[in-house]
Amino acid sequence: MGNDMTYTLFFDEATPDDYPLLGGKGASLASMSAANLPVPVGFCITTDAYAAFLHESGLFETLMAGVADIDCTDFAALDRQSAQLRQQLLDSPMPQTIETAIRTAYARLCQQVNSPDSLPVAVRSSATAEDLPDASFAGQQDTYLWVVGADEVVEHVRRCWASLYTGRAINYRQHQGIAENEVLMSVVVQKMVNARSAGVTMTLNPTNGDRSKIAIDASWGLGEAVVSGEVTPDHFLVDKVMLEPVKTAIHIKTIEHVPDPVSRCVQIRAVEADRAGLPSLTDEEVKAVCRMAKIVEKHYRCPQDIEWALDADLPDGQNLMLLQSRPETVWTQKKAAPQATHTTGMAGILNTLMNPIASKPN
Amino acid sequence: MAQKFSSPYDHQAPAGAEGWQDLYPYYMVFQDNLRSDEEAKFFFCDSQHWPNVFKPFDAITVEFAVKCLGQYNTRQWLIPPANGIDFKIHNGYCYMSPVGVPPEQIGDRVPLFMERAGYYFQNWNDLLANWHKKVDAVIAEMEAVTFEPLPDIIPMDWVTQGVGLDPTYHLIGNYNKMIDLCYKTWMYHFEFLNLGYAAYLDFFGFCKEAFPGIPDLAIAKMVQGVDSDLFRPDDELRKLAKLALANGSAEVILSHNLTDALAQLAQTEGGQAWVAAWDGAKYPWFNFTSGNGFYSTDKYWIEHLDIPFGYVQNYIQQLQAGQSIDRPTEAIAAERDRISGEYRDALDEAAQGAFDGKLGLARVVFPYVENHNFYIEHWAMSVFWRKMRDLANVFVGAGFFADANDMFYFRREEIQNLLFDYGRGWAMGVPAIGPSYLPAEVARRKAIVDALSTAPPKPAFNEPPAVITEPFTIMLWGITTESVQGWLNTSESGNQLKGMAASPGTVEGLARVINNPDELGQLQQGEILVTRVTAPSWAPVFGKIKATVTDIGGMMSHAAIVCREYGLPAVTGTGSASTTIKTGDRIRVNGGQGEVTILEAAA
Numbered sequence: 001m002g003n004d005m006t007y008t009l010f011f012d013e014a015t016p017d018d019y020p021l022l023g024g025k026g027a028s029l030a031s032m033s034a035a036n037l038p039v040p041v042g043f044c045i046t047t048d049a050y051a052a053f054l055h056e057s058g059l060f061e062t063l064m065a066g067v068a069d070i071d072c073t074d075f076a077a078l079d080r081q082s083a084q085l086r087q088q089l090l091d092s093p094m095p096q097t098i099e100t101a102i103r104t105a106y107a108r109l110c111q112q113v114n115s116p117d118s119l120p121v122a123v124r125s126s127a128t129a130e131d132l133p134d135a136s137f138a139g140q141q142d143t144y145l146w147v148v149g150a151d152e153v154v155e156h157v158r159r160c161w162a163s164l165y166t167g168r169a170i171n172y173r174q175h176q177g178i179a180e181n182e183v184l185m186s187v188v189v190q191k192m193v194n195a196r197s198a199g200v201t202m203t204l205n206p207t208n209g210d211r212s213k214i215a216i217d218a219s220w221g222l223g224e225a226v227v228s229g230e231v232t233p234d235h236f237l238v239d240k241v242m243l244e245p246v247k248t249a250i251h252i253k254t255i256e257h258v259p260d261p262v263s264r265c266v267q268i269r270a271v272e273a274d275r276a277g278l279p280s281l282t283d284e285e286v287k288a289v290c291r292m293a294k295i296v297e298k299h300y301r302c303p304q305d306i307e308w309a310l311d312a313d314l315p316d317g318q319n320l321m322l323l324q325s326r327p328e329t330v331w332t333q334k335k336a337a338p339q340a341t342h343t344t345g346m347a348g349i350l351n352t353l354m355n356p357i358a359s360k361p362n
Numbered sequence: 363m364a365q366k367f368s369s370p371y372d373h374q375a376p377a378g379a380e381g382w383q384d385l386y387p388y389y390m391v392f393q394d395n396l397r398s399d400e401e402a403k404f405f406f407c408d409s410q411h412w413p414n415v416f417k418p419f420d421a422i423t424v425e426f427a428v429k430c431l432g433q434y435n436t437r438q439w440l441i442p443p444a445n446g447i448d449f450k451i452h453n454g455y456c457y458m459s460p461v462g463v464p465p466e467q468i469g470d471r472v473p474l475f476m477e478r479a480g481y482y483f484q485n486w487n488d489l490l491a492n493w494h495k496k497v498d499a500v501i502a503e504m505e506a507v508t509f510e511p512l513p514d515i516i517p518m519d520w521v522t523q524g525v526g527l528d529p530t531y532h533l534i535g536n537y538n539k540m541i542d543l544c545y546k547t548w549m550y551h552f553e554f555l556n557l558g559y560a561a562y563l564d565f566f567g568f569c570k571e572a573f574p575g576i577p578d579l580a581i582a583k584m585v586q587g588v589d590s591d592l593f594r595p596d597d598e599l600r601k602l603a604k605l606a607l608a609n610g611s612a613e614v615i616l617s618h619n620l621t622d623a624l625a626q627l628a629q630t631e632g633g634q635a636w637v638a639a640w641d642g643a644k645y646p647w648f649n650f651t652s653g654n655g656f657y658s659t660d661k662y663w664i665e666h667l668d669i670p671f672g673y674v675q676n677y678i679q680q681l682q683a684g685q686s687i688d689r690p691t692e693a694i695a696a697e698r699d700r701i702s703g704e705y706r707d708a709l710d711e712a713a714q715g716a717f718d719g720k721l722g723l724a725r726v727v728f729p730y731v732e733n734h735n736f737y738i739e740h741w742a743m744s745v746f747w748r749k750m751r752d753l754a755n756v757f758v759g760a761g762f763f764a765d766a767n768d769m770f771y772f773r774r775e776e777i778q779n780l781l782f783d784y785g786r787g788w789a790m791g792v793p794a795i796g797p798s799y800l801p802a803e804v805a806r807r808k809a810i811v812d813a814l815s816t817a818p819p820k821p822a823f824n825e826p827p828a829v830i831t832e833p834f835t836i837m838l839w840g841i842t843t844e845s846v847q848g849w850l851n852t853s854e855s856g857n858q859l860k861g862m863a864a865s866p867g868t869v870e871g872l873a874r875v876i877n878n879p880d881e882l883g884q885l886q887q888g889e890i891l892v893t894r895v896t897a898p899s900w901a902p903v904f905g906k907i908k909a910t911v912t913d914i915g916g917m918m919s920h921a922a923i924v925c926r927e928y929g930l931p932a933v934t935g936t937g938s939a940s941t942t943i944k945t946g947d948r949i950r951v952n953g954g955q956g957e958v959t960i961l962e963a964a965a
Contacts, residue, residue, distance in 0.1 A: 205574075211707075211708035211709070212572075212573040212704075212708040213575070239573075239575065239576060240704065240708065242580045242701070244580075244863075244954045244955070343716075344715075344719040344720060345483075345723075346476055346480045346483065348719075349479070349560050350442070350475065350476065351564075352560070352563050352566075352567045352568075353442060
């Protein structure tokens with residue numbers, strides 16, 4: 001980076017040295033991108049940009065003083081005063097250099113996917129305090145879907161910044177003793193995934209902890225329907241090593257979540273009867289999900305719980321998108337389980353002959 | 363759904379095969395007075411090893427093999443739950459029935475088994491080195507045996523040496539010796555095999571428990587060796603093809619038959635080098651059958667040099683077309699390491715120790731499971747059948763038979779009668795009776811065998827057990843509770859056949875049904891080979907085909923091993939593919955799932 005101040009960084013150009021500028025979510029996307037994992041393309045507006053905005057607009061002092069003034073035990077005051085702070089932030093002009101940087105990056109993103117000037121993106125906040133033990137901090141900020149055009153992107157970046165000053169966020173920081181002057185924010189701008197099918201994948205068999213399997217739950221539309229349990233998803237249990245299906249169950253998936261470009265909200269709609277019972281993934285797509293899951297697991301060196309989607313706007317073979325991955329916790333933490341004893345050598349052979357495979361319950 | 367198969371007593375021979383029972387020894391056919399005993403046993407057809415109707419002499423292979431398999435289980439190792447395998451020949455095909463051990467005796471056998479089998483496992487490599495010495499010696503003994511016509515007069519030196527015997531004594535003695543050596547060969551065949559399978563099964567069972575749902579194929583790939591003596595004959599042909607291209611012999615080889623090519627090549631320096639290499643490859647590697655070693659009709663390369671020569675021509679053409687003919691041994695080895703490494707990573711530490719131990723033992727024993735096939739079925743049986751044909755030609759010379767193959771229409775104990783008839787007439791100075799008696803008898807027996815061959819075997823007889831648990835049945839024949847159920851339901855399954863997922867990959871193409879190795883030449887580029895069973899020596903045609911489907915065979919059947927080596931999808935143990943599928947049908951083979959689908963019937 002030639003500049004001391006880097007205002008935008010694409011996921012695939014950020015180096016680990018840059019990660020502190022990207023916030024937790026942004027750094028995670030950049031590291032997955034560096035591992036050749038197919039995250040939807042995008043860039044971060046760095047914490048440097050946010051810091052420059054605060055200082056050049058003179059807001060920094062205003063915000064520090066404003067927050068110091070708030071009594072968090074008085075909920076009505078908290079709501080009122082925090083709303084004022086957010087409004088001030090939204091009303092402050094953005095320095096030209098920053099705005100230009102955001103517009104340039106967005107134009108470049110549009111160009112990358114051949115969508116001149118109007119690529120729908122998700123704009124998400126990515127705070128720097130996410131490495132705190134309580135990761136739920138990440139959820140305190142906002143996400144805006146289906147943002148279209150440079151003007152809107154700039155506007156929603158500002159809204160993300162403002163979301164640092166919701167009553168909840170301020171209250172949280174005070175409770176956690178997080179110093180206000182250390183709180184910075186990056187904003188992630190990422191291509192919207194127009195999910196044809198989506199789901200959740202575990203890099204083990206969740207019913208018995210067998211790590212030689214990959215379990216996939218998939219349904220039509222966005223993964224929300226699977227995560228929330230509103231449909232009985234298709235289930236694919238696949239041998240992780242051979243990538244051969246071990247068990248496949250196709251269910252009737254009556255509804256799907258799809259992004260609605262008009263309302264910019266996710267819409268729930270009924271799936272046509274003839275599509276509801278079809279597999280939401282082809283055999284080849286199941287394998288693609290598994291291949292990706294194996295790479296993710298290897299990248300993080302422990303079993304993973306992965307959200308992904310197949311983008312209807314991208315060609316076959318390039319349409320699988322990794323949305324999120326976190327460590328699997330249920331079986332990974334079950335260390336105390338008594339381990340089966342294994343007979344080896346002659347005792348093992350005798351045991352095998354005396355208890356043939358076919359007579360054992362599956 | 364049918365719950366049981368029909369009784370062999372209700373399964374009649376085809377018209378024209380009346381009296382077939384007399385072609386085989388009384389103890390090998392179902393006897394009427396034992397009907398209730400025999401109907402209480404479950405029999406399955408072993409068309410994996412014996413796909414064709416037996417000529418009477420050829421039954422020697424099933425008789426020796428199955429008896430010798432049994433002796434180790436029942437009397438040497440005392441495998442606690444498993445004795446040998448009972449078998450019968452019915453309507454010309456052989457049917458197997460595993461013999462369990464009465465539950466109350468199993469416990470007593472355990473310490474004996476641990477001591478005896480334990481000794482072999484502990485001393486595996488030393489005992490195996492000794493095995494190779496023994497087998498080499500048996501083969502050398504067989505090679506040394508000769509069959510000559512009886513001379514008009516006894517040689518003078520027999521007089522001067524006071525031998526006091528005549529050549530019929532040696533003729534009969536040599537025949538008995540060959541039978542004896544063949545018997546010995548089959549004992550050696552099973553000396554290590556059952557234990558090898560047991561160690562393999564131990565690893566197999568561990569994987570099935572640790573990784574529920576693991577494909578059988580994955581386990582096979584972890585254990586299977588990369589280099590086996592079974593692949594050597596084919597490797598020799600590849601080397602010969604490369605040499606021909608390297609030293610300028612290729613055009614001569616491609617444009618001539620073997621005899622003419624050898625004559626031409628003798629005239630150039632490069633050609634001479636190629637001929638020397640060709641001759642050097644023959645022994646022992648061309649003792650390689652295009653069948654499986656179990657039939658007198660098997661064609662061994664060493665006696666049919668046009669077969670390997672044709673394969674060399676194919677390889678040269680493939681090389682000229684820019685194709686690689688190398689077996690991807692490095693890729694196979696890397697894949698084996700990847701697969702075992704990834705499964706191992708999926709285990710906790712304690713289980714990793716057990717995994718390492720069991721896989722390690724399986725890999726120690728498995729080379730035998732692959733290699734023995736070359737030494738016994740190919741090399742030793744090549745010599746055995748060659749010597750038996752030498753004897754048959756003596757009979758032909760003496761007017762007993764019009765054709766050497768006619769001898770195999772007689773049971774092995776009947777050959778002793780024929781020999782005595784020959785020697786008796788020779789000694790008494792009268793014509794032997796055979797030449798006038800045998801032609802009609804040969805014709806009668808031929809007609810019976812031909813009639814039997816018109817009907818395919820039944821997959822099984824009588825009621826199957828609720829679960830198939832006998833370890834060797836599962837391992838050797840790929841017969842499981844599921845596959846037996848599949849046979850029972852065949853008539854309902856329409857255009858889909860299920861079998862073992864023996865080698866992964868999915869392809870579609872035209873089927874070519876091959877009923878015997880002589881038809882292999884009909885295979886066209888890109889067809890799918892459908893047959894009862896393949897033989898390892900068919901390897902050179904695997905460069906032409908897209909996939910293989912067999913009626914019977916497990917994960918470790920020869921077809922499965924060879925297909926994995928050659929990276930071709932294979933489904934084995936379908937029960938009836940070679941009769942259900944017709945040449946020209948368009949079919950889909952899913953070797954990863956063990957499914958074969960008839961997409962479009964031949965016009």
